[in-house]
Amino acid sequence: xxxxxxxxxxxxxxxxxxxxxxxxxxxxxxxxxxxxxxxxxxxxxxxxxxxxxxxxxxxxxxxxxxxxxxxxxxxxxxxxxxxxxxxxxxxxxxxxxxxxxxxxxxxxxxxxxxx
Numbered sequence: 001x002x003x004x005x006x007x008x009x010x011x012x013x014x015x016x017x018x019x020x021x022x023x024x025x026x027x028x029x030x031x032x033x034x035x036x037x038x039x040x041x042x043x044x045x046x047x048x049x050x051x052x053x054x055x056x057x058x059x060x061x062x063x064x065x066x067x068x069x070x071x072x073x074x075x076x077x078x079x080x081x082x083x084x085x086x087x088x089x090x091x092x093x094x095x096x097x098x099x100x101x102x103x104x105x106x107x108x109x110x111x112x113x114x115x
Contacts, residue, residue, distance in 0.1 A: 025051055029060060032078040040105065041077045049073060052090050054082040061090050070094040072103045075110045087113045 029051060033041045044051060049062040059078025064071050076083045094101045103114050
């Protein structure tokens, strides 16, 4: 029916918009990933994580969300000077959403920033 075709068209348009937004995220992330010292930075390209950006978009935290928990994958990627503020903003945003944070494979160097 016409309404089914319109619903399908809307679904396709939403999917394309999401793909376009993700492509823009990757455009910003790719230069940071290429210069990252950590080998796991490339995991941001897998498409199964969210990216939480610094204000200047020169660093990000890759993470996923579980009920009441935001799980960061490793240390932030990008400009290390922004890591303290980025991690604090990440924690504040999780708090606003009623969630706690966990960090998988944080390095000892950056672990104090999460406490």
